């Protein structure tokens with residue numbers, strides 16, 4: 001007997017649960033379901049986003065519906081259209097083996113008469129936004145006078161969004177003897193007020209600490225100057241090539257303009273906010289779920305409660321006005337046991353908000369610096385190398401091998417590798433070479449200090465690259481400990497540790513440089529040879545210099561056309577993603593370079609026209625065809 005069976009759920013539900021692949025109930029499900037099945041009671045359940053609240057009310061709700069009766073028996077109120085649709089969809093999945101159970105979603109922006117017609121056909125369950133529900137009641141299109149269950153989902157959010165009056169009015173249109181089940185992540189005063197006003201001796205279920213954020217999410221902030229916000233966002237994206245994120249802005253206008261800039265700069269981004277038509281919003285969400293969009297730029301309202309799996313980063317492009325909202329944002333990532341990162345891009349004047357948020361989430365932020373151009377280049381370079389390694393060969397290429405061999409004849413393997421990597425890499429380095437480092441508080445001071453990159457003195461920060469990372473089971477604390485212990489350094493001698501998948505960065509004071517290089521380089525870690533390189537001199541404008549690179553600046557760029565697929569921001573499995581159809585309006589998947597760079601170079605002496613001509617004119621055959629067909633999607 002599995003744990004769902006012990007909760008008292010019937011056979012049809014258990015079958016559907018099996019199909020869903022849920023093995024065990026989540027905590028809120030385990031606590032709420034038996035209570036709701038056994039008693040006719042009101043309930044207040046407090047649980048974070050991503051804890052499975054939909055099923056916690058959905059399963060008992062379905063079991064309590066009388067399918068022989070086609071009248072409306074239950075009403076679920078939820079804050080947004082997207083959530084309404086999500087809940088409706090879930091309820092349909094849960095009730096797939098129950099014939100005759102009809103659920104209708106009711107929300108603004110779609111035809112009210114269509115929705116009314118669907119209800120008249122016999123909907124036992126209505127899932128509605130408060131605004132549209134109120135509208136339907138006013139027009140006499142719906143009858144909720146006999147419902148036995150009313151569910152308030154994401155109650156705190158509904159009230160945050162100003163639905164108090166609507167909710168009060170809707171509830172007073174329902175019978176007194178119904179049961180009200182209230183689900184919320186937090187319990188602000190307004191929610192307590194609703195509970196007090198409309199509920200009788202509610203059973204209480206609380207999961208985890210009140211208000212504490214999901215432990216699977218780590219929180220970081222980046223201090224920048226206000227004018228660098230957008231540039232910082234781009235760098236964060238560039239330094240996380242596989243980013244799949246929601247970027248939150250405060251207003252519809254900012255949301256739209258950030259998304260537009262990103263698209264223009266060649267990122268696969270889209271905006272989601274209330275000014276879009278319904279069809280547009282559906283299109284965006286479909287593309288995002290299908291991962292044709294890597295960065296969804298959204299307002300709080302539009303993105304509330306959205307459940308998309310495997311979001312790697314939540315980016316607070318601007319902090320929300322209400323600090324409480326931060327929780328809802330960061331809850332978009334770290335779901336279903338996965339880990340995620342919530343990033344705040346912040347200016348000095350807002351800095352004090354960080355500690356308020358820390359109090360609410362009961363977790364500490366880690367302060368990070370926006371990666372320098374060189375760091376990004378390094379990350380991208382390794383990402384590219386890994387991508388080359390992991391790319392499956394399409395044997396259609398074989399036909400062209402003789403011709404290709406002829407062209408490349410005489411190059412050594414080493415030269416060939418360097419050139420291949422340079423095809424992509426030169427562009428990146430060219431862009432970032434021209435761009436200063438971003439740092440919030442003291443960029444002026446930093447750029448004035450100019451030690452030559454090779455001379456490190458005591459008092460200089462030295463940044464290192466090391467070829468071990470999260471793949472080797474290190475997080476930043478473990479790596480810091482490992483380095484400290486291996487080198488016998490003190491508590492604060494290793495800092496700014498930044499762990500990526502296959503590699504990491506860290507800093508020490510210049511006085512430890514020799515020790516770091518000599519001891520760590522070649523160090524054998526369980527058969528793995530450690531390699532450390534100096535990444536850049538924190539004190540000395542590393543982005544203007546690339547001491548370790550022998551880039552052949554002029555030659556590489558005209559090769560750009562053949563680079564294909566925007567490898568640098570690398571959609572990891574580009575094949576499958578690129579071939580799917582959705583979202584073509586919003587994505588720009590075949591940008592062969594970060595257009596940030598394209599744009600900039602276009603104003604420089606190297607005219608982009610020339611490149612295009614050279615690639616269009618010269619390259620024929622498979623590569624070019626593949627590129628065209630993708631572009632014409």
Ligand code: ADP
Nearest residue numbers: 022023024025026049050051052053054055307
């Ligand atoms: P909440 O409403 O609390 O934010 P959801 O109900 O949206 O959370 O659930 C979050 C995710 O967890 C959904 O993808 C859902 O399918 C999944 N989920 C819910 N319950 C379980 C379970 N018992 N086992 C596995 N996954 C579950």
Ligand code: MG
Nearest residue numbers: 053054153305
């Ligand atoms: Mg929910």
